[in-house]
Amino acid sequence: MSRKLLLAGGGHAHMMVLASLQRFIAKGHQVTVVQPSPYHYYSGMGPGMLGNTYSPEEIRFATRHVVEKQGGTFLLDRVQRVDPAANTAYLESGGAVSYDVLSFNVGSYVPQNMVATDRDRIFTVKPIERLSAARQLILDLAAHKPLTVGVIGGGPSAVEIAGNVWGLARGSNLQPVAIRIFARSAVMGEFPEGVRSRALRSLRARKIEIMEECEVREILPGRIVLGSGSSHELDVIFVAVGVRPSPIFADSGLSIGPDGGLVVNRYLQSIDYPNIFGGGDCIHFRDRPLDKVGVYAVRENPVLLHNLSAAMDGGSLKEFEPGGDYLLIFNLGDGTGIFRKKFLQFNGRAAFLIKDYIDRRFMKKFQAIE
Numbered sequence: 001m002s003r004k005l006l007l008a009g010g011g012h013a014h015m016m017v018l019a020s021l022q023r024f025i026a027k028g029h030q031v032t033v034v035q036p037s038p039y040h041y042y043s044g045m046g047p048g049m050l051g052n053t054y055s056p057e058e059i060r061f062a063t064r065h066v067v068e069k070q071g072g073t074f075l076l077d078r079v080q081r082v083d084p085a086a087n088t089a090y091l092e093s094g095g096a097v098s099y100d101v102l103s104f105n106v107g108s109y110v111p112q113n114m115v116a117t118d119r120d121r122i123f124t125v126k127p128i129e130r131l132s133a134a135r136q137l138i139l140d141l142a143a144h145k146p147l148t149v150g151v152i153g154g155g156p157s158a159v160e161i162a163g164n165v166w167g168l169a170r171g172s173n174l175q176p177v178a179i180r181i182f183a184r185s186a187v188m189g190e191f192p193e194g195v196r197s198r199a200l201r202s203l204r205a206r207k208i209e210i211m212e213e214c215e216v217r218e219i220l221p222g223r224i225v226l227g228s229g230s231s232h233e234l235d236v237i238f239v240a241v242g243v244r245p246s247p248i249f250a251d252s253g254l255s256i257g258p259d260g261g262l263v264v265n266r267y268l269q270s271i272d273y274p275n276i277f278g279g280g281d282c283i284h285f286r287d288r289p290l291d292k293v294g295v296y297a298v299r300e301n302p303v304l305l306h307n308l309s310a311a312m313d314g315g316s317l318k319e320f321e322p323g324g325d326y327l328l329i330f331n332l333g334d335g336t337g338i339f340r341k342k343f344l345q346f347n348g349r350a351a352f353l354i355k356d357y358i359d360r361r362f363m364k365k366f367q368a369i370e
C-alpha cells in the first residue's frame with residue numbers, strides 16, 4: 001500500500017535515509033523532504049569555510065538534487081508546526097503536507113533575543129551557510145579599512161570562529177583585522193583544563209583578545225552593550241552563544257525536553273505519536289540527554305533508516321545506542337587543531353589533519369550520491 005513519508009529537514013541524521021529514498025519509492029511510497037535551503041551544510045567544516053580552507057561547494061550536500069533524482073518531492077520551505085492528530089505538517093509558506101510517517105531532523109538555532117532586528121553585519125553561527133556571506137563581508141570591508149570583529153560566546157564554536165577569522169584575515173592585501181572574544185564565563189570552561197589552556201594559548205599567541213566574565217546585554221548593528229553598561233564598537237559580529245532546538249515541538253503540543261527538543265524514546269520515536277521520529281540536535285533523548293554534537297546525529301543514521309522503513313512497511317524497531325565518549329577536534333584556523341578523546345589530548349598540525357581527513361571522508365561518502 002502506498003504511504004507518505006515526510007522528512008522535516010535533511011540534516012546530519014537523515015543522510016542515510018536521503019541516500020536510500022529510492023528504497024521507499026520503489027515500494028510505491030511517496031517521499032517529501034522540506035528544507036529551507038536546497039543544500040545541507042556540514043557544520044564541522046563551517047568554520048573552515050569561513051577561514052577559506054574550504055569552499056562552500058566542498059562542505060555541502062545537494063539535498064534537493066538527491067531527493068528529486070530518486071523521485072522524491074523537495075519543498076523549499078520550513079516546517080513550522082504539525083497537527084499530530086491529523087497527521088499534517090504546516091509550512092512557513094502557508095502550505096500543508098499530510099503524512100503517514102514523519103521524521104524531524106531540523107537542527108537547532110542560536111537564540112536571538114538580544115540581537116537587533118537589523119542583522120546586516122551580525123552573524124549567528126547557525127545556519128552554517130551564513131558563514132559564507134560573513135567571509136565575503138570581511139574580505140570586502142578589510143580590503144579598504146582596518147576592522148574589528150567581535151565573537152560573542154565562549155564555547156568551541158566561538159573559538160573556531162575567532163581562529164578562522166584570523167586565518168581569513170591573513171589573506172593578502174587586507175588591512176589589519178582585530179578580533180575580540182566576549183565570553184560570559186571562562187572560554188572553553190566546560191572542557192578539561194588541558195583543552196582550555198591549549199585553546200587560550202593558541203588564540204593569545206595570535207593577538208586575539210579574550211574578555212571573560214563579560215555578559216553581553218545587547219547586540220546592535222556596529223556595537224555591543226555589556227551588562228556593565230559599557231559598549232564596544234565592532235564592524236562585524238558573530239553570535240556563538242549556544243544553540244536550542246526549534247520551537248516547532250512546543251508549538252505542536254508534542255512532549256518536549258528541558259531545552260524544547262522533541263522527546264524521543266530509545267527508538268528515536270516520539271513518546272506521544274508512534275508515527276513521528278527524530279534525530280540530531282532537535283531531539284531530547286529521554287534515556288540520556290545527549291550533547292548537541294554532530295557525532296550523535298551521524299550515529300543515529302542507521303537506526304532512523306531502519307525504523308522509518310519499519311514504520312512505513314511494518315517490522316520491529318531498532319534501539320539507538322548512543323555509545324561512549326566521542327572524539328572532538330577543534331579547528332583553530334591556523335592549520336592546527338586540538339584533539340580530545342577520553343584522556344588523550346594534543347594540539348598541532350596533526351590534530352587538524354585528522355579532522356580534515358575525517359570531515360572530507362564524510363562529505364565524499366554522501367556527495368557521491370549526487
Ligand SMILES: Cc1cc2nc3c(=O)[nH]c(=O)nc-3n(C[C@H](O)[C@H](O)[C@H](O)COP(=O)(O)OP(=O)(O)OC[C@H]3O[C@@H](n4cnc5c(N)ncnc54)[C@H](O)[C@@H]3O)c2cc1C
Nearest residue numbers: 009011012035043044078079106107280281292293294295
Ligand atoms: C560552528 C559550529 C561547528 C561545529 N563543529 C562540530 C564538529 O566539528 N563536530 C561535531 O560533532 N559537531 C559540531 N557542531 C555541532 C553540530 O553542528 C550539530 O550537532 C549538528 O549540526 C547537528 O546536526 P543536525 O542535523 O541535527 O542539525 P543541522 O546540521 O542544523 O541540520 C538541520 C537541517 O534542517 C534544516 N531545517 C532547519 N529548520 C527547518 C525547518 N523548520 N523545516 C525544515 N528544515 C529545517 C536546516 O536547513 C538544516 O539543513 C558544530 C556546530 C557549530 C555551530
